[in-house]
Amino acid sequence: MPFFRSLHRGIAYGAGHMQTAGTEGQVVALTGNDLFAPITGNATPFGILRADCAVGEMPGVWFNGGLYETDRYEGTPTAGAPLTFSANSLLTADVQTDDSVIGTVVAVNGSTIKFKLLI
16 A cells, blocks of 8 residues: 655645545645645646545645655655656656656665755
8 A cells, every 4th residue: 555654744734625525645736725736837836645545635745855655656756856747747857847846765775765845
């Protein structure tokens, strides 16, 4: 079962509502007044969902630093690699020119990464 857990948490925001459903570990953007959705396109990343959240529910969002561990990412990250988000709103080390860097990989252990959140 995929997981996303806080090792040394940053700040968590638990207000507002989800505009569209999201799953634990997805990067979300602010889409209106206290309204969130999994990030798409050129939106500015706000944070990462703490748990699955349905449309209209109040999300828990990690942001403003912290150290986290997850197996919810795409690609093959390596220690020290910068992280951005994929088209599926998941973490990826496939950083391209003009991508928003939102984290740094601290360690890779099998299919699990530890990373520092920068947003």
